[in-house]
Each structure stands twice: as C-alpha cells, then as structure tokens.
Amino acid sequence: MESPLLLDTLIAWSSSHLALQDQTYELVATANRCVALRSLSTALSSSKSEPEIGLAACLIHCAMESITGDTKQWFGHLVGAYEMIRSVAAVAGTTSLDLSAFSSTVEGRWLLSNFAYHDIMMTVTEDRKPLIIGGEYWNFLEDQDHPDAADTYFGLASEIIYLISEISILNVDMLNSQQALSSHNTIGTHATTIQPSDPFSTTAHNLQRTLQTWTPPTSQSYTLLALANSYRSAALIHLYRTVRRHRPHLTPAVTPQISTQVSEIIAQIRCIPPGCLAESSLLLPLFMAGGEANNPEQIAFLRGRMRSIAEERQFRNVERCLAVLEEVWHFKLLETKADGLNGMIDWKDVLRRRGWILSIT
Numbered sequence: 001m002e003s004p005l006l007l008d009t010l011i012a013w014s015s016s017h018l019a020l021q022d023q024t025y026e027l028v029a030t031a032n033r034c035v036a037l038r039s040l041s042t043a044l045s046s047s048k049s050e051p052e053i054g055l056a057a058c059l060i061h062c063a064m065e066s067i068t069g070d071t072k073q074w075f076g077h078l079v080g081a082y083e084m085i086r087s088v089a090a091v092a093g094t095t096s097l098d099l100s101a102f103s104s105t106v107e108g109r110w111l112l113s114n115f116a117y118h119d120i121m122m123t124v125t126e127d128r129k130p131l132i133i134g135g136e137y138w139n140f141l142e143d144q145d146h147p148d149a150a151d152t153y154f155g156l157a158s159e160i161i162y163l164i165s166e167i168s169i170l171n172v173d174m175l176n177s178q179q180a181l182s183s184h185n186t187i188g189t190h191a192t193t194i195q196p197s198d199p200f201s202t203t204a205h206n207l208q209r210t211l212q213t214w215t216p217p218t219s220q221s222y223t224l225l226a227l228a229n230s231y232r233s234a235a236l237i238h239l240y241r242t243v244r245r246h247r248p249h250l251t252p253a254v255t256p257q258i259s260t261q262v263s264e265i266i267a268q269i270r271c272i273p274p275g276c277l278a279e280s281s282l283l284l285p286l287f288m289a290g291g292e293a294n295n296p297e298q299i300a301f302l303r304g305r306m307r308s309i310a311e312e313r314q315f316r317n318v319e320r321c322l323a324v325l326e327e328v329w330h331f332k333l334l335e336t337k338a339d340g341l342n343g344m345i346d347w348k349d350v351l352r353r354r355g356w357i358l359s360i361t
Helices: 004-021 023-044 051-067 073-089 106-125 158-175 199-213 222-246 248-269 277-281 283-292 296-313 316-334 347-354
Strands: none
Touching: 004 023, 004 051, 023 051, 051 073, 051 106, 051 316, 073 106, 106 158, 106 283, 158 199, 158 222, 199 222, 222 248, 222 277, 222 283, 248 283, 248 296, 283 296, 283 316, 296 316, 316 347
C-alpha cells in the first residue's frame, strides 16, 4: 500500500493470470495493464522514483507478458529493467556495474536473481550475450546461514546458470569472429570429442569438463536435485549445439553426446512429480531436450509433460514453446528438409521465420 506503482502492477499481474483461466476477466485485465503501464511511465519520469520499486515493476511486466504468450514485448521490459539497473549501478568512466545498491537489501537481491533468470534464459533462444555480465552476481546464498538453500528461480543450479551464460557469450563471440571460417580447415574431421585445439575449442572443452564434473549442492529434496541435474544436461545440450554450429565437422562427435543428455533430462524429469514446485522451472530442460529428441517415445513424453504444465499453470509461453517444437517434430517425422536449409530444420529456424523472441522462463 506504500507504493501505488507496485500496487497497480500487481493488480495487472493478478488479473492477467485470472484472464488466462477465465476469459470473462480479459477486459478488466487489459484495463489494469494499461493502468499499470501508465503508472510505470509516470514513475520513471519522476525525480522521486525508487529504483527497487521501478525494477520490480519492470520485471513483473516482463513476466506478465511472458506468461500471456507474448513473443516480443516481454523482451522490451527486460531491457527496461536492465536500463533501470544500469542507471543506478553504472560506474563512471567504465563499463562496470556496482550492484551494491540492490545487493544490500533482501528485496534487491531477489530482484537481481529475478532479472538474471530472465536475462540468461533469453540468451539461449537469442544470439545475444547477457545484458549483465559479471559472474554469479545474483548468488548470495553462500553468504547466508544455509548455503545449501535453494534459489527462488535456479534451485540448486546457480552455477549451471552462470555456465549457460558463458556458453552464450562464446556463441556470440564466434558469431562476431571470422575465426569459425578461418580455422575450419585446420582441425581434423575425424575428432570424436571436443579437443582444445584453438581458442574456441579450448573454451568449449573447459566448459564441457566443468559441466560433466559438476555436482549439485547437498539437499534433502530429490526434486531439486533432479531439477539441477536436468539443468546441467540442458547446459550441455546448449554447449554441444554451439559446437555443432561453429564447428560443423564435429557434428558426428557431439550428436551422440546430445542424445545422451536428452535421455538424461527425461530420466530426471520423471523424478519430478507433476504439479510440484520444482516443475515450474522445467521449461528450459524440456525445451532443450525437445529440440533434439528424435525418438517418438521421447517426443511423446516431452509433449505430454509440456501440455500438462500448460494446462495446470496456464502459462502461455509454454504453449508457444510447444508450438515451436511441434513444427520441428513435424519435419523430423516427415524427414523433410526446410527450404534453403542444409539439413533438418532447427528450432532457431522456426523462431526466425515466425519473428519470435521466445521466453523459456
């Protein structure tokens, strides 16, 4: 009640979620979202704006657009949240950010974790680096009395999230470099694994080794352990896809490793009961496994679990993710090549054709 901006934003969030379950709320939800956007605009132009409240409002709008199935606007709110952080935390004369203004409070730390979750998941579907780069800036659990506590968004996989961001940075660096072309002919075509034979391969090899040897923190929750291990497998798929993209001659080497991780994700997800809290963070591993699954039984399992989550939680971004995968699975089923592509269609091809910025949070 102390912040009209936050109150307007939470009312918009609540009514939007109700509208996903009951269409009679659609009109009032739209009206409430307009009120919340006007309230945010007014707050941003005020000299008395509160950084934490403004950041919270931006992130709520980001999540709200995501769960209602938007495929563009949610990213704009994420960028707005970043600009709000930058305006407060920018260090004069450098590109660094001093996040102490947020990390010094419980609410600020939670907001940083929320932002990092959306930011890093965005890099998986988009060829972008994280908006904020700087280690595990969201991880404050080790400073608390219970270092084995689960993060609100990452569970026990905070380090895995950081490694995912590093893989995304590697991907963009390769896209921006001619090294992928110039070194292609200097590496043997009969490699059976990622070898540290050039800067890209060295980084990929080190990331692979770190992920393969990682173990989640000790926990009494088998669902959180399964979630963490599924995230590790999703990160490995993200890495192998990056290697396959920039070192196509290594495709025979990484293909069986991708298949192994798809099977591992499915095995871990089977340990997570439908409807439990950990299930709310399963979209990343489900989507990454779905994009590479070839076995009809695997596809049927992943499709069924995604439909179940969409129906139970009424999060429309899950439906958007499933629609993308359905198109990929359709082409795999028909063994058809998409026009202009050298090989089977990839989910990134589907996103480009549809012009979607997909939210996998």
